[in-house]
Amino acid sequence: MKKIEVQASVKDERLVKKRRDEMIKGAVSLFIEKGYHRTTTREIARAAGFSIGTLYEYIRSKDDILYLVCDNIYDEVKERLQKALELSEGTLEGLRLGISFYFRICDEMQDEVLVMYQEAKSLNKTALPYVLNKEIEMARMFEKLIVACLEHEEIELEAEQTYLLAHNIIVHGQMWAFRRWAIGKKFSIEDYIDSQTDFLLKGITEGTNTVSRGGTI
Numbered sequence: 001m002k003k004i005e006v007q008a009s010v011k012d013e014r015l016v017k018k019r020r021d022e023m024i025k026g027a028v029s030l031f032i033e034k035g036y037h038r039t040t041t042r043e044i045a046r047a048a049g050f051s052i053g054t055l056y057e058y059i060r061s062k063d064d065i066l067y068l069v070c071d072n073i074y075d076e077v078k079e080r081l082q083k084a085l086e087l088s089e090g091t092l093e094g095l096r097l098g099i100s101f102y103f104r105i106c107d108e109m110q111d112e113v114l115v116m117y118q119e120a121k122s123l124n125k126t127a128l129p130y131v132l133n134k135e136i137e138m139a140r141m142f143e144k145l146i147v148a149c150l151e152h153e154e155i156e157l158e159a160e161q162t163y164l165l166a167h168n169i170i171v172h173g174q175m176w177a178f179r180r181w182a183i184g185k186k187f188s189i190e191d192y193i194d195s196q197t198d199f200l201l202k203g204i205t206e207g208t209n210t211v212s213r214g215g216t217i
Contacts, residue, residue: 004071004130006064009057019058020068022048027065028111036066036119067127070116074134077105081141090152092205095145099197102142103173107189110177117174135170142166155204165200172196 008016026047030039041062045055059065080101087094106113120131143166149155150162157165176183176192183192 004067004127006068007060016058019048019050019054022050023055023058023065024069024072024112028069028115031066031069031115031119032111036062036115036122041065063122063124063127066115066119066123067131069112070120070123070127070131071134073105073109073112073116074131074138076109077102077138078141080105081138081145085141085144085148090148090154092149092154092201095149095154095201096197098142098145099169099173099200100193102169103176103193103196104189106173106177107180110180113174113177117178139163139166139170142169155201157204161204165204169200172200 006020010016010019023044026049027039027044030043030047034043039062041055042052044062044065045052048055059068081098083101085094085098087097116131120128123131143162146155146157146162146165150157176189187195
């Protein structure tokens with residue numbers, strides 16, 4: 001699906017990125033506090049540190065800001081998972097590395113992840129399918145890592161379970177953002193990554209072709 005381009009009247013791409021990053025930071029905190037619909041563009045401009053006029057030099061509407069929040073998460077995930085794909089060479093260690101990269105993104109961008117899932121339903125008819133498709137693409141990147149391990153006989157898994165495992169990795173990463181208020185009392189992000197990765201991979205690295213039914217995947 002073709003990337004949606006948010007129009008800006010400013011032509012300096014570095015400045016556009018800088019200003020939009022500032023908008024995203026300000027908007028995310030407001031969306032969490034007040035919700036998307038109750039937050040105004042004037043409040044977003046104030047939180048970002050510039051005037052409402054300046055804000056509209058970089059976006060067309062509040063919808064654009066919500067879209068940019070969602071797209072920013074997926075771009076970051078894609079960049080880091082691509083590194084894992086390049087380094088993995090079909091190894092189990094490469095898959096573990098990919099999981100670690102993704103979980104750390106969910107930790108670093110937990111506010112953005114929360115906003116994305118709470119407010120994505122407010123995206124317009126053009127942006128919502130695009131954002132949902134990006135999540136499918138994210139899962140496909142994990143499928144590639146898993147399939148590479150299968151081809152190198154690092155793990156044993158049925159085809160349909162490959163799809164399920166990829167999506168479960170996505171969900172477990174997001175769970176850290178959703179439930180950190182509780183889980184973070186008992187686990188550091190490092191401990192969470194180690195424990196969840198072990199749970200996710202246990203049933204496919206012990207010489208079986210059946211995914212564990214213990215509730216982790």
